[in-house]
Amino acid sequence: MGHKRSKDNGSEVIDENLKRVYQDMLDEKVPDRFLDLIAQLKSLDDAPSEDTAK
Amino acid sequence: MSADPRDEIVQHLPALRAFALSLTRNGAVADDMVQDTLVKAWSKIASFEPGTNMRAWLFTILRNTYYSNRRKAGREVSDAEGIFTESLSEKPAHDGRLQLADFRRAFVKLTDEQREALILVGAQGFSYEEAAETCGVAVGTIKSRVNRARARLAELLQLDDHDKLEMTDQATMAVVSGSRLTAR
Numbered sequence: 186m187g188h189k190r191s192k193d194n195g196s197e198v199i200d201e202n203l204k205r206v207y208q209d210m211l212d213e214k215v216p217d218r219f220l221d222l223i224a225q226l227k228s229l230d231d232a233p234s235e236d237t238a239k
Numbered sequence: 240m241s242a243d244p245r246d247e248i249v250q251h252l253p254a255l256r257a258f259a260l261s262l263t264r265n266g267a268v269a270d271d272m273v274q275d276t277l278v279k280a281w282s283k284i285a286s287f288e289p290g291t292n293m294r295a296w297l298f299t300i301l302r303n304t305y306y307s308n309r310r311k312a313g314r315e316v317s318d319a320e321g322i323f324t325e326s327l328s329e330k331p332a333h334d335g336r337l338q339l340a341d342f343r344r345a346f347v348k349l350t351d352e353q354r355e356a357l358i359l360v361g362a363q364g365f366s367y368e369e370a371a372e373t374c375g376v377a378v379g380t381i382k383s384r385v386n387r388a389r390a391r392l393a394e395l396l397q398l399d400d401h402d403k404l405e406m407t408d409q410a411t412m413a414v415v416s417g418s419r420l421t422a423r
Contacts (some may be wrong), residue, residue, distance in 0.1 A: 200361055202342040207362035209339075210257035218346055219252055222274060226281045227245075235316040 244293065245284050248277065251294050254363065258298055261358045262305050264347050272308075295365065295373045302355065302374065309351070345395035349388050358386035370392040 255276060259269035271410040280287075280299050287296050346354065352374075358371040360381065367385075392398075 191328045195393040196389060196396055198396075199392050203346075203357065203361045205343070206340060206343060206346065207257055207261070207358060208322055210260050211290060213253070213256065215252045215256065216270065218270075219273065219277065223249055227298070 243284075244289050245281060247293050248297070251297050254294055255297055255301060258358060258363070259279060259301055259305075261354055261362075262302065262351060272301055272304055275304050279304070286300070292369060294363075295369050296361070296375050306351075314354060319361055341396060342392075345392050349391055353388035353391065354383050356381050357388040360385050361389075 247372065252273070256269060256274050259272045259276075260266060263269045263272060276297060280297055283300070287293065349357070356370060359365040359373060360367060365373065367378050367381050371381045374381065
């Protein structure tokens with residue numbers, strides 16, 4: 186149990202934990218399915234199409 | 240060929256997934272939403288203004304997808320708590336800080352709107368203005384959601400703080416305008 190308790194203790198603890206939780210999520214490896222999807226979307230664009238409207 | 244802003248999308252994938260997970264609290268649902276967002280972003284790229292915040296633009300698409308699905312389902316996902324808290328690996332707390340698991344359990348109890356506002360401002364580092372634009376609400380609404388989210392977390396985690404955390408902007412305004420300071 187901590188004795189000293191700063192006035193902003195609550196907000197500091199919350200922000201610190203929030204950032205750790207978020208960082209954990211950011212650190213997760215992006216699944217290949219998303220990179221594959223982007224590659225697929227790109228290749229669809231590269232296919233020649235008639236309707237290049239201006 | 241000029242630079243395609245869509246080439247930038249890939250850089251935002253980790254943040255997009257983190258935001259989706261914060262919102263849905265469910266890994267599978269989050270990834271489905273990220274997928275929908277990518278497809279929509281790809282086709283709607285003309286509505287993106289180059290030079291503006293692409294991450295905010297992507298977050299907007301993702302949250303709109305989420306809330307529209309929620310409306311269709313007519314409810315929030317109810318059993319998400321366990322999924323969110325268990326899907327992430329646990330790290331031991333250092334120097335007696337709050338256990339992350341406790342924090343996550345409290346975090347998932349916030350409303351969708353509170354989690355969203357808190358993540359955007361508190362973790363993602365958006366300004367209140369950016370968060371407001373992303374969520375399509377007034378700046379004051381975002382401030383109030385962030386304050387309520389913090390207050391609720393403090394309450395759930397029993398973080399003793401002074402009434403400070405309870406103070407919403409409106410409450411603050413009421414106090415300030417109720418006791419006008421006279422300049423001497």
